[in-house]
Amino acid sequence: MNPVNYLYLAALLFTIGATGVLIRRNAIVVFMCVELMLNACNLAFVTFSRLHGNLDGQIIAFFTMVVAAAEVVIGLAIIVTIFRSRHSASVDDANLLKL
Amino acid sequence: MSFPLLTATAVVPAVGAVATAAVPAARRAAAKWLALGFSLATLVLAAVQLVRFDPDAAGPFQLTESHAWIKDFGVRYELGVDGIAVVLIALTALLIPFVMLAGWHDADPLEGSSPNRRWRPTQGFFALILMVEAMVVISFEATDVFLFYLFFEAMLIPMYFLIGGFGDRAGERSEEETAAQRSYAAVKFLLYNLAGGLIMMAAVIGLYAVTADQLGTGTFSLQEIVQARVDGRLELPPVTERALFLGFFFAFAVKAPLWPLHTWLPNAMGEATAPVAVLITAVVDKVGTFAMLRFCLQLFPGASKWATPVIVALALVSIVYGALLAVGQRDIKRLVAYASISHFGFIVLGIFAMTTQGQGGATLYMVNHGISTAALMLVAGFLISRRGSRLIADYGGVQKVAPVLAGTFLVGGLATLSLPGLAPFVSEFLVLVGTFSRYPAAGIIATVGIVLAALYVLVLYQRTMTGPVTEGVRGMPDLRVRELVVVAPLIALLLFLGVYPKPLTEIIDPAVGHTMSQVEKSDPKPDVPVNEAEAAK
């Protein structure tokens, strides 16, 4: 088998995650989907690093994780605050982007 | 490495702006004097430039400075002045102190306005003026297209606030109305110039792309590009060259302003205070005409020659059209604005006549027009500040109650109609001769502008200054000392340059010659040269 399959898998997961982002209203679930997408990317990176035979890909994946962690922390905090204020975790309720 | 004179000339006012802005609200007077001091320092530096500048030196630019800036895009921090730039810088540095003095009280907070500790209009006013000065100076100095473009655009920001933020005290009209019209004018100014600027940006990028394509490494440096063109390393295909030329020219035509892109000027000059109006027409707009000379002609000589007929036509329209509309105005400041449009028509005409007289005259015209308009507009400002109205109909017989004011106003007006003996005559006649020697018809049409100029100036003078004294004018005070200090030197300068413009022409001439050589044009020869005539005799 060729490691490229890992890439196919990654693409698949990424697409699924993106779809989730689009169709789910629950902020937490949306967030999870985002995580899924990130993970898909990581998988791709790791695979690339294997394909090219150097560790830079893994480094990037590593940084992705760190950033993802930070992002999750903030994101969840935001969700909690929103939940407190309007007793709902639906992204559609926060439609104040419209002027 | 020697002292970076050019940078200093631009930096001093910039620093001054920051310093002035930082002055606490209470110390208003201090801020004014500080700003004035900085502007004078700039004037000194500009004078030093003028002295250090050697007209006969070889090479187009002098006092050059060059440092790498953004390597990846070949953007360099390149400064240099030729005879044209150095004169215009001197003009700018000269006018700014007068502008400040004239606007000494324009930005004082109104009586009874809440003493807010944060609100510092005066500081802002003077800081903005200094900021404009800095930007204008550096765009005169920049020989790197990108650098020039940067400040050519950045200039809009302080100007926007100067126009929108400070207007005449509302006379008959209500505060709200004036405020509304003022912001309208400011936005109009911004939009017009931004539009021009954006198109120019496209052209700038295009230029980079072309150079990168043909020279291997893209560059914005005027000298490099010109050199490459001369060596034949750079061969712009006509279509590209014309497109780029139009991109540049459009921006400059808006700034200049050239018909039909002129309509922002009357609003801006009408709503802004007189000093700011002077700043617009006498200083900022000059960058446009100047840039036509430096960039349009030198970067795209072929396209310039290609576009000349159209541009000459537009310039003629501007001349006649502006003059006619000036005749039709009921508002003093708008009248002066349209007069300026007419004059800018002359400048553009001179530039694109592609003769030594035309371009030399145009450059001289920029200087003289700056001074004469400043004189006329500032006196008009004094007049308006006394009566609180811009309508010509509200005046009459001022000459009786305030003879000195009327006198200076008349002199300014006569300069505007380019009476011989005053500076503008020399430049206007040069432009006319230069144009006539290449396009006789155009030259004759342009002379019509002279008659019309006499018409609007004299009508203005007659309606405002002569005749029986009207209500509201009665008891009007004559010029105060501060105002005299502003006007007297300008008038003196007008007289001096009218009688003895040689110092300027000597500096300008070589630069113009260089430009002409870039465009590969030479003056048309007289068909019966003098020497032949004498030989025949």
Place this chain on the structure above:
Amino acid sequence: MENLIGLLVAAPLLGAAVLLCGGRRLDRSGPWVGTLLAAVSFGLGVVLFADMLGRSGEDRTLTTTVFSWVPVGGFRADVGFQLDQLSMTFVLLITGVGTLIHLYSVGYMEHDERRRRFFGYLNLFLAAMLLLVVADNYLLLYVGWEGVGLASYLLIGFWQHKPSAATAAKKAFLVNRVGDMGLSVAIMLMFTTFGTFAFGPVLDGAEAAGEGKLTAIGLMLLLAACGKSAQVPLQSWLGDAMEGPTPVSALIHAATMVTAGVYLITRSGAVFDAAPTAQAAVVTVGAVTLLFGAIVGCAKDDIKKALAGSTMSQIGYMILAAGLGPVGYVFAIMHLVTHGFFKAGLFLGAGSVMHGMNDEVDMRRYGGLRKYMPVTFVTFGLGYLAIIGFPGLSGFFSKDKIIEAAFAKGGTEGWILGGAALLGAGITAFYMTRVMIMTFFGEPRWQPTASDSGSAAGSGAPHPHESPKTMTVPMVILAFGSVFAGGLFSINDTFLKWLEPVTGHAHGNPPVSALTVTAATMVVLVLGVALAWARYGRRPVPVTAPRGSGLTRAARRDLFQDDFNHVVLVRGGEHLTRSLVYVDHTLVDGVVNGTAASVGGLSGRMRRLQNGYARSYAVSMFGGAALLIAATLLMRAV
């Protein structure tokens, strides 16, 4: 010696500067300062004259270059002076008459609180006029040319509180500007043709240039002359110019400035000689104007306007002469000088009359003044005799010569021109007699009237009185001039010899003998006088002007020429500007605003897409990403 020329101009210029800039402290001494400086410049003129006489006819020309004025590329304009016999004549006339009129004004203006400025302007005028005549190139001449225009503008509008005065001043300047346009175009033509516009090269090289160019230049110069010298079609300003103080009318609008056109044409003789078409135009203008002015002069009841009409027609004579070429130049100048004397004298006389009559200008309110102001009467009378060409007086010699020269043109042309000149002489006799009679003879017709003039000492019944010495003395001197000048000039052709080196001279051969011409002139003269006497001398003059014949009414309205201007130029111009303002506001501005509005509407529609749901934005992002990938793949594919 050369440097004196500079001083000649500098002296009055200095006076102007001092008087205009120096504050109120000069109010008292101002007039005398001005007069003194005028006198100084006259003195310098005399000195130069003496020096010139000291040299032989050929090398009498003095030239000097003061400094290089505008050097740009091949364009070299210097401030340089050239003083030859022609210039000299003018210098003496200008400074001489100028000084006298300064002196006169001291008395005339003593009640005006702004007289300091008045004298400043007068000095300014002298300086400009002198510069005009001593310049050695056309551009510098142009400076003087516009300078006198400015001075005349300031002086006509001197009583600025009178709207009529302000308007008249503006009109004068504008009409002059039209002429100046011609001059500037002419200069440009010279530059393109000869590469210079200094007198020397241009005039010497004239033949070398093609006739076409020269004709163009000539016509342009003629246009300039028409503007400055109030010739048809640009004559309309002169009548209104009488709004100015009378000394101004005397100096500027009779003696000196209005003759600048004649100077220009004479100076550019070489050009015209080589361009017959232009010459034809010149003589036509001259002939038409001399009749036009004469006719207008017949109908005016305003004494100054009547004189203005006569000025117009006299200058018409000069232009006519100048247009005749070498035959006429000398006589043109000669008539110019003598006219300078007697016309200035007449105006001063008129001024003196007005001075005594509370600035009343309507001749129908005069009458029988000879008893009250004898000196004025005598001097005015001598001037009158001079202008109608009474044998032995100045006008006789100069005008006669012109008429001869006109006939000498030869062919039908000659007959037409000569006839016109002759007719003009007759009409001149008529209207001058009319003025004379209405003013000084007959019964007193003045009664208490509210005179609304500027510096009047209130209204009420005028009690005519002789004017002070400062006013009478100049009148007397000018009277002497107007009596003897012509004689002196003509005795064995002094004047001709004097000017010939500059202008050249050719003796024309009239189809009829000179004597016949003179006789004819005498006849028409007598006829004119007799007719006038019959109409105004025998029966009393009605105080209110009768309706008069159609011609009279037309003449009163300057033969409708002014109305034409008003309707065509003023009204039309107003409409044009107003419509243009509208266009600028709606069209030019409207296009821009329109685009702005449409963009606004578009964005308003786009705004609907912004429903505020993060997820639908996400969709568009995602779609965009997909498109990007597609694009990249395509790029790679091709």
Place this chain on the structure above:
Amino acid sequence: MNTAATATSTGEAVQFWILGIVAVAGALATVLMKKSVHSALSLAGTMIVLAVFYLANGAYFLGIVQVVVYTGAIMMLFLFVVMLVGVTAADSLKETIRGQRWLAALCALGFGILLIAGIGNASLKEFAGLGRANSGGNVEGLAALIFTKYVFAFEITGALLITAAVGAMVLTHRERTEHAATQRELSERRVRTGRQVPPLPAPGVYARHNAVDVPGLLPDGTPSELTVNPTLRARGQIRDVSGAALQELAALEQRAQEWREHGRSEDAKGVGK
């Protein structure tokens, strides 16, 4: 290992195909589960699978980190929040924005196809394994890179993390504007308002079972939702007290009553003999 290989070991292939399916299934479950808890759990599953794949790809360090940090920490954080927000709250999957779902499907389809197609035509036959890179040990290799080549990025991410921590604190921390009411004040307020003068019963006390989500009964026998924990109330997770218990209670009292009356009548009979 060899530097450039064309295929992996069969074992890895098998592992890939099995676990890959699991991963996809987990992902789909994440998206489709109604309850966020389930989503979270299935996501965790997917992540663990990915961790395995990392290991298989020679990213040993990352594999461990994936398990420990991601699955261990981050997903737990998720669960935590889910609990906070409502574990049993099942959100409807009904679409509210018109056309959203179709668009989403369309985009997803296009995107996936294009992506895969892209990978497809960019796929390379042979690949350089990590043999040389990992020769000195994977962790050491990474460390060497992180602390030399990527040291700045590393430092910056450190700063980012700290900022994130602080940010989270700032966001979630709620400032107490007035001191908590003491018991005395509470009682006084109750008396003043006259409602529920006696303290509330604990939930579920009188109601025979000790579930914390059952409202307690007030002395008059009516259940009071106020007795239930506010969080539960907020989530609407209150078990409604079925009338049964109350009826039993009523029946008991009835019987007691009857017994009392019945007893008295018997006494009266006994005296009468």
